Amino acid sequence: MKNLLTVLILFIASLNAVAQDILLEAESFDNPGGWVVDPQFVEQMGSPYLNAHGMGKPVKNASTSVEFKKSGTYHIWVRTMNWVPGEWEAPGRFQLKVGETVLDTVLGTRSGWGWQYAGEAKINKKQATHIELQDLTGFNGRCDAIYFSTKKDAPPSSTKKLAAWRQEITAQPNAPEEVKTYDLVVVGGGLAGCAAAIAGAEQGLKVALIHDRPVLGGNASEEIRVHTLGIYGNFERILKKIDTEHYPNGSADAKLDQEKRDKNVKSYDNIDLFLNWRAYDALSEENSVKYVDARQTFTGERKRFTAPYFVDSTGDGWIGFWAGAEFSYGRESVDTYGEHWEEHGELWSPKEADNAVMGSSVLWGSKDTDSPQSFPEVPWAMPVSKDYSEVNGEWQWEFSRNDLSQIDDAEEIRDHMLRAIYGSFSSAKKDEVNENRKLEWVSYLVGKRESRRLVGDHIFTFNNAKEGTEFPDGVVIETRAVDVHYQTVLEDENNPDFISEALFYRAPQYYIPYRSLYSKNIKNLFMAGRNFSCSHAGLGGPRVMLTTGQMGAAVGYAASLCKKYEVMPREIYTGYLEEYLNLIEDQKYEKIPTSKK
Amino acid sequence: MRRIALGFLLFVTHFCDAQFGSPIAFSDSQEKTVLEASPEFFILDWKPNTSLHISETPLEIITDSVGAQKVNLFRDNTEAPILYSSNIITPVCADGDCKFMHITLYWTLLGDYAGFDRSVKEPLTKHDHDEFLFSDYWKLHDLLKDDNSILKRRAIDELVTKPKPSKIEGVDALSGATVKEVKESVVSGALYSCYVAWHLVHGKIKEQIKAHTVQQQDEAMLVQMLNNDHTNYQMYALENLDQNQYKVNFSRVSELFKSGIPLVRSFIIKNLASSFSQSPTTMQPFWDALPYIDINTRSLLLQHIDFASDATVTHISTQLSVLTKNQLLKYLEHLASKKVISTEVLKNLEHFSASNKEKNAYLVTEFLEDNS
Numbered sequence: 001m002k003n004l005l006t007v008l009i010l011f012i013a014s015l016n017a018v019a020q021d022i023l024l025e026a027e028s029f030d031n032p033g034g035w036v037v038d039p040q041f042v043e044q045m046g047s048p049y050l051n052a053h054g055m056g057k058p059v060k061n062a063s064t065s066v067e068f069k070k071s072g073t074y075h076i077w078v079r080t081m082n083w084v085p086g087e088w089e090a091p092g093r094f095q096l097k098v099g100e101t102v103l104d105t106v107l108g109t110r111s112g113w114g115w116q117y118a119g120e121a122k123i124n125k126k127q128a129t130h131i132e133l134q135d136l137t138g139f140n141g142r143c144d145a146i147y148f149s150t151k152k153d154a155p156p157s158s159t160k161k162l163a164a165w166r167q168e169i170t171a172q173p174n175a176p177e178e179v180k181t182y183d184l185v186v187v188g189g190g191l192a193g194c195a196a197a198i199a200g201a202e203q204g205l206k207v208a209l210i211h212d213r214p215v216l217g218g219n220a221s222e223e224i225r226v227h228t229l230g231i232y233g234n235f236e237r238i239l240k241k242i243d244t245e246h247y248p249n250g251s252a253d254a255k256l257d258q259e260k261r262d263k264n265v266k267s268y269d270n271i272d273l274f275l276n277w278r279a280y281d282a283l284s285e286e287n288s289v290k291y292v293d294a295r296q297t298f299t300g301e302r303k304r305f306t307a308p309y310f311v312d313s314t315g316d317g318w319i320g321f322w323a324g325a326e327f328s329y330g331r332e333s334v335d336t337y338g339e340h341w342e343e344h345g346e347l348w349s350p351k352e353a354d355n356a357v358m359g360s361s362v363l364w365g366s367k368d369t370d371s372p373q374s375f376p377e378v379p380w381a382m383p384v385s386k387d388y389s390e391v392n393g394e395w396q397w398e399f400s401r402n403d404l405s406q407i408d409d410a411e412e413i414r415d416h417m418l419r420a421i422y423g424s425f426s427s428a429k430k431d432e433v434n435e436n437r438k439l440e441w442v443s444y445l446v447g448k449r450e451s452r453r454l455v456g457d458h459i460f461t462f463n464n465a466k467e468g469t470e471f472p473d474g475v476v477i478e479t480r481a482v483d484v485h486y487q488t489v490l491e492d493e494n495n496p497d498f499i500s501e502a503l504f505y506r507a508p509q510y511y512i513p514y515r516s517l518y519s520k521n522i523k524n525l526f527m528a529g530r531n532f533s534c535s536h537a538g539l540g541g542p543r544v545m546l547t548t549g550q551m552g553a554a555v556g557y558a559a560s561l562c563k564k565y566e567v568m569p570r571e572i573y574t575g576y577l578e579e580y581l582n583l584i585e586d587q588k589y590e591k592i593p594t595s596k597k
Numbered sequence: 598m599r600r601i602a603l604g605f606l607l608f609v610t611h612f613c614d615a616q617f618g619s620p621i622a623f624s625d626s627q628e629k630t631v632l633e634a635s636p637e638f639f640i641l642d643w644k645p646n647t648s649l650h651i652s653e654t655p656l657e658i659i660t661d662s663v664g665a666q667k668v669n670l671f672r673d674n675t676e677a678p679i680l681y682s683s684n685i686i687t688p689v690c691a692d693g694d695c696k697f698m699h700i701t702l703y704w705t706l707l708g709d710y711a712g713f714d715r716s717v718k719e720p721l722t723k724h725d726h727d728e729f730l731f732s733d734y735w736k737l738h739d740l741l742k743d744d745n746s747i748l749k750r751r752a753i754d755e756l757v758t759k760p761k762p763s764k765i766e767g768v769d770a771l772s773g774a775t776v777k778e779v780k781e782s783v784v785s786g787a788l789y790s791c792y793v794a795w796h797l798v799h800g801k802i803k804e805q806i807k808a809h810t811v812q813q814q815d816e817a818m819l820v821q822m823l824n825n826d827h828t829n830y831q832m833y834a835l836e837n838l839d840q841n842q843y844k845v846n847f848s849r850v851s852e853l854f855k856s857g858i859p860l861v862r863s864f865i866i867k868n869l870a871s872s873f874s875q876s877p878t879t880m881q882p883f884w885d886a887l888p889y890i891d892i893n894t895r896s897l898l899l900q901h902i903d904f905a906s907d908a909t910v911t912h913i914s915t916q917l918s919v920l921t922k923n924q925l926l927k928y929l930e931h932l933a934s935k936k937v938i939s940t941e942v943l944k945n946l947e948h949f950s951a952s953n954k955e956k957n958a959y960l961v962t963e964f965l966e967d968n969s
Contacts, residue, residue: 085956111959158963342804345832346860352867356893394777403896403923412922481750490859491828493891504750 034059054138077115079144092141097132114157176302190218192529192552193313199556212278230546233477235553250363284323317452317531326455358449359400362417364442385423398500420498456533458515474511484540518569526555639712660687708806723786862894873901914945
């Protein structure tokens, strides 16, 4: 990994001296130890980072070694953040070991992402210098990068300046050097993305599936552990390859389905799977996506993906956003689509549009053991959890607030949930019945329900569900109740702000038209997943994963026809609908090989 | 079949009473044509010396085996409608064992649950025939208050099913959210009674009661609702008062902005959005409430910062601790748009930025650096 370290030599003519700077990206450490690579917030804070997610027990040291080209005394900064500043010790504290010396400075104590000065160290270029991150708390200390410089000039902290500085110091060319070309590029490996890739591959497309995690499934993965809900519709055969059983949310049973899902997707020779690759840009020309750029979350390696068709199944609608696709966010006013429901009034559909959306969950659980288990005091968590006391979390553990964007403020949302969890568990531990209880698992990934919704030729609304509108292109079918969440604190300020409630509208069978699954203004862009074309209330029913999986399969098949006729997604509706519907009908059952007929 | 047979037997004994309305059918309450005390379990305020008298409505509730039971309306001495009520007798059957539940239910003018009176002669019982304890009645009251209870969307059969054990974690599997929610919300050993009571209270009668009220709605009723502590009354009034009525009742509206629940506050501020630019002085009470209101409403308030007076903007600079990160950024963005930032504001910003206990101090530090 040392070859990935960036070394830049700056010649400072005016001083007639030579300074050497080294930027060490934490996610590229040779051995992350017990730290996890967290790439969820790259768009906001600039980079994947190492996160000491030890649930209260310090994690094993992360380590790497660096070869310096010049001996001397180096000033060292660590890019980090105290994620809960206040009248307590920072929860995520750690120290840096350089060579044999542990620097005195306790890190993870500055507010907001930025560079914290760690101290100085003497470096000998003759031997590789061993670097270690030593976690002190197990409570999500975070380290993005370490910067060594023979000059005492701190790198810029503001995200904008930092990006330019990083590009300069790493001397990266603007474009990735490696270009990969496919028939279909699917970005996002949740249920929708997996189904899109499988459907496309089964029809002979050469597919790239880009996913920023090591495992597939998104919210259904063993990392988030939400069970798949909804019906299979037209795509039972495909969806059964990637779905879950109906275990309680947060259950470790998610691991069994994980194996099944990964194995099944990997069984397709014509799906190139890019796990731990996160898309970071897309470009459109003449209203058509030309390429998507992605970066390996550990190594920083970059690739460019080109294709005639793209599927945005990122959940947050990133590809559409970068490519300039129309999108919406928040709740429409009740009159926009006439989505009034008398029984729940403002909670269901507001008189005036606003930024409120359904929140994100962080699932967690504990278990009883045979012996007493300790859990640290967490004063920094108590202002959030207050007197709430609990030993596990379900879907109601959800956070949304109208000043927080589920995209731009996702790290704050995740951190708020971590405070809720640790504080509630700490309170529960004070009850002697929980003396032997141990925190078993806490996700560090935000499980989102709602974010950007890309706009298609049709916007699916609550009324389409309520009335069971039958569309000629109704390729996705659902019977699940329309289920919109709100934070219970809106009704009573004494309630914890991290608990939600669901409002259910029992609808008849309803249909999502194919026209809600491609962008209105970016011609070659499909979307599948929670970022499909719908209103806030319209999302309430179909946001669950078997439904989004259906969307994925539907666009995978549509993409194959697009390639066959060299047309854009819209033209499948206007010119090839019958063939498309027949294709969906025909794929329901596995074909019997000719040799066995 | 046993259930029907027993139900029929009991039905016969009550048949005549039920046909002629609840005051006769319900032994404890047959005298209650006048209400001079609050129902025993009640969510609304009951003012001293209140006396309500009963009047008939065309509304009725039909229960299994017993049939139609009258829903009456209690009015005050000015004939203003106050409360709907019905004396209910209904069979509750579990595992083939049926018994009658006697309860007097009350609804608000909007059809929401208002409370209940228990029957002294016929107390509620659990599955094992033990009588409800007083604490059980309270739990029932809490359950009935929850109009979005899990009992709403589940068939009774679903509620008694336990989740499958985990394949991986065995007995340590996380319990299902549903099972936990049911357990927490219903009276232990009385799931069926709770289920029946909840569906009586929150059944079709809700909408019928509201429709009946709407027919009689006038400004006085809306103003009374606005001045009531009951949130749904406040919301209904706020939704139905016109612009002029908002002006007339502005004092109460601005008071509710401070004291109401977040949902009420948000509704008020969205409804008065144009007033911030049109009559900024009038809106001063709203700015004064800034530190006391919930985060969501405060965000909505700060959307109007460009119309706040200089004094308000200065005052907010002493309240930065209550602002969230994005609210603070909004405030700083407003300051940045001004040609000059006053010395007093700058002093307050510097003070905040120097604090090592403020999570967002760094934002102010960066702002001061960028604008120095």
